[in-house]
Amino acid sequence: MANTAKPCKLALIQLAVSADKDANLANARTHVLEAASKGANLIVLPECFNSPYGTGYFPEYAETLADGPSVKSLSAMAKDAKAYLIGGSIPERDPTDEKIYNTCTVYNPEGKLIATHRKVHLFDIDVPGKIRFQESETLTAGRQLTHVDTDFGKIGVGICYDIRFPEPAMIAARQGCFAMIYPGAFNLTTGPLHWELLQRARAVDNQMYVAACSPARDLKAAYHAWGHSTIVGPAGNVIETMDENQGIIYADLDLKTMAEFRQNIPLTTQRRFDLYADISKVKP
Ligand SMILES: O=C(O)CCC(=O)C(=O)O
Numbered sequence: 001m002a003n004t005a006k007p008c009k010l011a012l013i014q015l016a017v018s019a020d021k022d023a024n025l026a027n028a029r030t031h032v033l034e035a036a037s038k039g040a041n042l043i044v045l046p047e048c049f050n051s052p053y054g055t056g057y058f059p060e061y062a063e064t065l066a067d068g069p070s071v072k073s074l075s076a077m078a079k080d081a082k083a084y085l086i087g088g089s090i091p092e093r094d095p096t097d098e099k100i101y102n103t104c105t106v107y108n109p110e111g112k113l114i115a116t117h118r119k120v121h122l123f124d125i126d127v128p129g130k131i132r133f134q135e136s137e138t139l140t141a142g143r144q145l146t147h148v149d150t151d152f153g154k155i156g157v158g159i160c161y162d163i164r165f166p167e168p169a170m171i172a173a174r175q176g177c178f179a180m181i182y183p184g185a186f187n188l189t190t191g192p193l194h195w196e197l198l199q200r201a202r203a204v205d206n207q208m209y210v211a212a213c214s215p216a217r218d219l220k221a222a223y224h225a226w227g228h229s230t231i232v233g234p235a236g237n238v239i240e241t242m243d244e245n246q247g248i249i250y251a252d253l254d255l256k257t258m259a260e261f262r263q264n265i266p267l268t269t270q271r272r273f274d275l276y277a278d279i280s281k282v283k284p
Contacts, residue, residue: 006151006152007041007152007252008041008042008150008152008153008252008253008255009039009040009041009042009250009251009252009253010040010042010043010044010179010209010211010231010250010251010252010253011035011038011040011042011043011044011248011249011250012044012211012212012213012229012230012231012240012248012249013028013031013032013035013043013044013045013046013213013229013248014046014213014214014215014216014227014229014242014245014246014247014248014249015027015028015031015045015046015049015088015215015216015246016215016216016218016246017046017048017049017050017051017052017053017215017216017218017221018052018218019051019052021050021051021061021069021070022069024049024050024051025050025069025070025073028045028049028050028073028074028077028088029073029076029077029080031248032045032077032078032081032083032085033077033080033081034248035081035083035248035250036080036081036082036083038248038250039250040081040083040250041082041083041084041109041152042083042084042086042150042152042155042253043078043081043083043084043085043086044085044086044088044181044183044211044213045085045086045087045088045183045213046088046089046183046184046185046213046214046215046225046229047088047089047102047159047160047183047184047185047213047214047215048088048089048090048091048102048185048215049087049088049089049090049183049215050070050088050090051090051091052221052222052223053185053215053221053222053223053225054222054223055133055134055135055137055138055139056138057091058091058100058102058138058139059091059100059138061090061091062091062092062093062100063090063091063092063093064092064093064094064095065092065103065105065113065116066095068090068092070087070090070105071105071113074087074105074107075107075111075112075113076111077107078107078108078109078110078111079107079109079110079111081109082109083109084106084107084108084109084150084151084152085106085107086104086106086155086157086181086183086213087104087105087106087107088104088183088213089102089103089104089119089159089183090103090105091103091139092116092118099140100138100139100140101118101119101139101140101141101142102118102119102122102135102139102159103116103117103118103119103142104116104117104119104146104157104159104183106148106157108150114148114149115146115147115148115157116146117142117145117146117157117158117159118140118141118142118143118144119135119139119141119142119158119159119160119161119162120141120142120143120144120145120158120162120168121141121161121162121164121165122135122136122139122141122161123135123160123161124136125190127189127190130189131187131189131190133187133223135161145168145171145172146158147172147175147176147177152178152253152255153176153177153178153255154172154175154176154177154178155177155178155179155180155181156168156169156171156172156173156177156179156180156181157180157181157182158180158181158182159182159183159184160182160183160184160185160186160212161184162182163180163182163184163198163199163202163212164194164198166201166202166205168180169202169205169206169208169210170205170206172206172208173206173207173208173268174268177208178208178209178253178255178258179208179209179210179211179253180202180206180208180209180210180211181210181211181212181213182199182210182211182212182213183212183213184212184213184214185214185215185223185225185226186214186225186226187223187224187225187226188224188226190226191225191226191227191228192226195212195214195226195228195230196228196230196232196238196241199211199212199230199232200232200236200237200238201236202232203232203233203234203235203236204235204236205267207234207235207258207261207262207265207267207268208234208258209231209232209233209234209253209258210231210232211229211230211231211232211251212229212230213229214226214227214228214229215227216244216245216246216247217244217245225244226244227242227243227244227245228241228242228243228244229241229242229249230242230249231249231251233258234257234258234261234262235261239251
């Protein structure tokens with residue numbers, strides 16, 4: 001596990017998102033600079049922060065990473081904030097095959113794009129009478145897990161539904177990540193049931209920081225986000241959380257305490273992979 005002297009102040013920006021992409025980018029910029037002015041050096045935006053969330057919107061709002069307005073704007077925000085920026089997610093169009101992805105872009109404090117994560121588990125669910133959502137109607141799933149090197153140490157990135165799958169977080173922790181960051185947008189059905197529980201589960205299983213950053217709730221929008229952006233510590237403890245409105249939460253991530261905690265309860269070295277090495281071969 002990376003241990004570093006450089007203090008990491010995390011900010012999650014729970015942004016109000018509208019149908020106006022330029023306005024969303026401007027709103028993101030205002031909040032990123034505000035977080036930086038409060039000392040944050042690792043700043044996170046929500047899933048789908050530049051577009052309304054819905055399969056019908058993705059093709060219309062999708063842009064390429066090479067010359068789309070969102071990447072340009074996010075890069076400038078990171079540079080002006082002098083902070084790492086985990087730029088939520090945007091609908092991305094890949095010009096090579098015209099496929100659309102739900103993609104998180106990550107920038108260093110010089111504004112350089114240093115990583116991209118395409119959501120690997122698409123949100124396809126049907127809870128009769130409550131919520132049906134099929135991202136696969138217009139999106140394609142990413143094909144790799146994402147770990148980002150920063151001055152603070154390595155960070156794993158996932159997007160929303162990715163948090164339901166324990167394996168990427170465990171792989172990230174075993175490969176030295178001290179945190180999993182999930183831009184996400186749960187809803188009014190699964191939010192109260194699972195949003196916090198999943199974050200605490202990923203954190204306590206892997207003794208790492210976990211943070212999930214949601215858009216603010218807008219009851220006039222087609223999709224009603226749960227909100228409640230949350231930061232969880234390596235003991236599975238909720239450090240900061242919030243309601244459904246636009247706002248920012250902060251936490252100092254302390255890698256020394258995390259390392260001590262991992263030493264006190266040494267799960268990583270106690271795992272019995274001789275008993276459960278390849279679970280993909282176990283038939284459900
Ligand atoms: O897993 C859930 O309940 C919600 C997931 C979601 O909203 C998403 O992946 O965007």
